[in-house]
Structures are given as structure tokens and as C-alpha cells.
Amino acid sequence: MKPSWLSILWLCAVAAQADSVTLGVEDDWAPYAAKVGNEAHGFAVDLVRAAYEAVGVEVSLVALPYARCMAEARVGKLVGCFDAARNSLLEERYFWHRQPLFRARVQIYAPSHSRDSDLTLRQLEGRVVGVTNGYEYGEEFERNPRILRSVSNRDEHSFRKLLARRVDYVIAYEKVAEYLMAENAADFRGRFKPVGVVTEAGLYIAFSKKHPDAPHYLEKFNRGLDAIMRNGKYRQIEASWK
Template identity: 50%
Template structure:
């Protein structure tokens, strides 16, 4: 399953973020190595790409680290110019303005306890199973729209990984 990640820009009216000489873009703070916060500053591969793109375009940009859900909401409300890294899907598509080429493409993997019997799981295999997900993240169209998957929601990726090690979580 692939997660197409795009730098997205919300459909905004003229706001202070637009009128200023420097635009403000939200950077997800918890998706390492793509985007995260190190010493209170946004760091990571996606952060570097976004900075370089705006620099090449001659546009001054300020990147602000924030939780993904807040980043998306701030962009949607027009308080910041945009947010990255989001997976384009049918739910988000009409809510934001997307550029033509994705920032990059990455695979989403399913992680399980090393003793789990199931290997090489697909979205269809996850139906009826309990899966840890991070609050308000996208995991690709097939996963995101499948109501047969039971989700346990946490605020950070690391919390989901910790759940994998809790006995009986996956039964």
C-alpha cells in the first residue's frame, strides 16, 4: 500500500499569513525521518525538500513544527498557508488545494509482534483485526475507507508501536 504524500495548500482567503512577506507552513512534528521536531525546530527529509523548493522559488517561508492534526486544522482554517505531510484521499481531496506532483511517495507498512502468526498482511487481511493508528493520520484510500478494520487510536506513532508489545492486544 502506498501513501502519497503531498505538500498541500488550503484554499484560503487573503489572510495575514498570505499578506506577510514570509509565508508560514506547518510541518508535522512526529513522522521521522520525514518530518519531526529536534531542539524545537522542524527537521527531516520532507522539511529539507520544502525549504529548498521555496528557496528556489524565491519565496520566504517559515516552517512551524506542530502536531499533524493541528497542522491540518490550521491550514484548513487559513491561519497558516499550508501543511505537510498529508496523504491525499477522497476525504481530504475537496478540503484542500493540492499541487500536481507529490512531495514524495512512501510505503505504509503493517507492524506486528514478532511472534504474530500473520505475515505479509494486506488491507483486506486487516478486516476484523485490531490495528493501532495515529490520531487523524491517513493510511491510504483502501485502509482509510475500510470500516471493517477495528482501530485503536493513539496520539503518537510510538504509542502504537508500544501497543504491539502488549500481550493479547491482537487477538
């Protein structure tokens, strides 16, 4: 039996009401978020998908360089971008969910033969430090103009600068650095070591203050993240990435 026009219209209305959101995601920050083929993969990607799934929201992800991702969220081209380290410098530019997706340690790296240990940011003043464009490394670092920055588009490029002695140190997130050492084992394994801790940062989706749908999906995400933390899904995803 052919469906009636009324049933077709009803099905179209239901489809139109289906809740879905498009977010930007960092394309080169494994194991948290990276573009693999044409898809975004990573620990943070799995968390975001699971949180929205828990509240009936379908997620589409656009993987792009982090600085561009944050810029597009800021002007309202995207509902939000992740993973952003919330701080007072960004606080007024975006909306933020209640609790971070996860926390990650930021470290100072030196060549493996270095005698440095327990370095502080003050000890980096006047030294050239490799960083990645747009990344946040904690307010103490961001507010210290006496630390000389050498900016690259990728963490890998910063570590290659360190190999070539073009920078004195690199600042990077611990798990990202560990991933790079493993992925570039022929060049990197055993060549670097952490010599100081900068901060431990909470990572978030930065929701746009310019996009009209952002408040709706911010509240949905708050509810979804709470849900997967209660029902054990968060711990399950976390265990799968260890």
C-alpha cells in the same frame, strides 16, 4: 554619510515586498519531519525549504501535532500543512501541488514471532489495529469500518501497545517505523516485523482553501519543486537522508 529619508523609505519598501510564508509541519514524523529543539528537521523539511528558496520565498515553519496542523490549514489559520497523503477524502478540503514531495510505503506490522505474511486489509477486519490520530493510510483502509482502530497520538505509542498486546497489529509508514526501531532499540529492535503492505502514498503540502495567500504560495511551490528536480538539488537532499 547618513542615509536620506528617501533611501530609508526605499529600503523599507523592499523589505515589505520580501516574499515569505509560514507553513505548519508535523512535529513527530522523523525522518520526514519532526521537531528537534525549537526547529523542524527532516527530509520533507529540507525539500520544502529548498523548493521555496529556488523561487525566492523565505519559509517559516510551525511544528505541531499533525491533526491540529491539518485543522489549522483547513480553517485558514495556516497557509498549508505537511506531510499529507492526498486522497479523495481530503481532495475537496485543500489545494494540492502538481506532484508529490515524495512517496512512502505504508505497512502492517506484527510481533516478530508472528507467522503472518502478505496480509491484506480484508484480513484485518475484526482485528484491533494501532493507528495515529489524523494520519492517512490509503482510501481502502479509511473506507473499511470493519477494521477496529486503536488511536494514539504518536506512532511510538501504537508500537508500545503492540508490545503490550493491546492491539493485534500496527499500521505505519515504513521509514518512520524503521526510525522508531532504531531510536528505541532497547525496547523495539527485533520485536516487530512487516507482514503486509497497505499502499504506497504520495505525500504533499495540503494548502488551505480558506487562507487568501494559499494560491500564490501553491503556485510558487509548484515552480520551486520543478526547479529542484531539474537542477539536481532534490537528488542531493534525498541522498543526504539515506
